[in-house]
Amino acid sequence: MDTSATGRALRLLELLQTRRSWPGGELAERLGVEARTLRRDIERLRALGYRIQARRGPVGGYQLTTGSDLPPLVFTADEAVAIAAALASSAANGSAGAGELTLTALAKIEQVLPSTVRRRVRALRSSMSLGGGGFAPGAYPAPLDAGILGTLALACRDSERVRLRYMNTAGTNAGTEAVRRVEPAALVPRESRWYLICRDLDRGWRALRVDRITRVEPTGQRFPPRAVPGGDPAAFLATQLGAPPTRYAATILIHAPIDQVQAYMGGFATDFAPTTLPSGRPATHWHIADTRLEVLAGALLWVRWRFEVIDSPELSALLRERATAFTTAARADSTDNHLRGEHGPARIDTCAPGGVSG
Structure with a gap:
């Protein structure tokens, strides 16, 4: 654990963002400091623009409240990838002004990310095919593991074979997982889901729903990049899914x-x-x-x-x-x-x- 004042402040901020309210004693214990040091760290965050409310008494504690300012936030690596995925897909919707705003926001996030996380985010951007139309307004994205999405993005960018565990949802094998060896080519957001366009070594070209992928294992094996049938990942996905619903x-x-x-x-x-x-x-x-x-x-x-x-x-x-x-x-x-x-x-x-x- 980083015991420096800056390290403690960042850890404190991360904790405050995970729950609505924290008892002071529990916060101090989590940080490994005494109550007096905790109060100094709270004041340090307040000086940076964070609005932290303190309540006295037996049920008292600290709460990060909303305000008119926008001070820095702390995100985990997977949270940063999830935000990048949402922004990139929003840019694909094509709403007036939305594309430029979201890509600008994404660029700002990339500038301050640690190198390991930035590598995953940039891989996601470079592996995306936006012709799928992004997420439709009002559509709720399917639950997604940001770590899996980031790993797939790296595999697309680096032309690296991966081994997948893919959940079957139809037929006699419904509810079971199948192991697939694939060569990832692109990620396409469409409606409320992400799709991996890839060449399955046993089945040929496929469009796999990312929310059904439960595990990704990079193999370290590189493959020569191959063009998606038709040359356009989004168009290939459209042919796999059939006619789009009426808009x-x-x-x-x-x-x-x-x-x-x-x-x-x-x-x-x-x-x-x-x-x-x-x-x-x-x-x-x-x-x-x-x-x-x-x-x-x-x-x-x-x-x-x-x-x-x-x-x-x-x-x-x-x-x-x-x-x-x-x-x-x-x-x-x-x-x-x-x-x-x-x-x-x-x-x-x-x-x-x-x-x-x-």
Whole structure:
């Protein structure tokens, strides 16, 4: 354990980020210091901009709280690879401005990573084929082992054969693991999953789901790089998966200036554009897309202003259909609250076909 003041401070910060609250005695024990030294280390972190709240008493302790500043964070090697994977896949989505922002953020992370971790992150970037479209908005990525992803990225970059344990999910072998010897070629993010494009030494070219790979063993054996059939890893994946699901797109006209919309929704949404209403008042266009109409409808719950769906008959039809169910539920809740002598919810009104009111 690093017993220097700087080493202790970094270890303390790492501990504070793993739990909501820490008893002072337990923190001191973890760091191998006395309470007085712990208090000095806490003050050292506060001076760097971290907001650490202290509570006195028998159940007291320390808690890292949120704030307006963004001081440095501490990540493990696997966490850094996971963040890099998420950023790189986000850049593949192609949302307006998102690609440039995420790649800039990824470059900043790479600059400060230890050399061993930086090697894995850069290997991930160089082995990725972004033509798969990245993760769709609203899609939840399948659980993934960042260590496995990083090892596969290195194998792709270095043309190194690996031995895999791959979980079978269909047929008579469902639930069992198969050992595969493969020559990795590329990693492709698509929808909510990562895929390894590789040449299986026993089965030929394959697209393997990374979330089904339970173990990777580098062999140290190099192989001459081979072109993926067709020359494009993303296109090869598309042929393996079959026709992609229908992708729905819509433009939402929000009756509010773009600065207000971005201030309220910019933390979780992108692709806004300024526009003007026929009355001359400023408004905002919001471009959304997904393979599921329900995801688009759910996103509209965040819009606090009046809005209209101006170019998606499918989404408009779904909103009209679900508006009846929402209104019925709200009225039923209002009746129950009235019988209990409580205030019911605010009334929900629906607009004419093609839009809903916020």
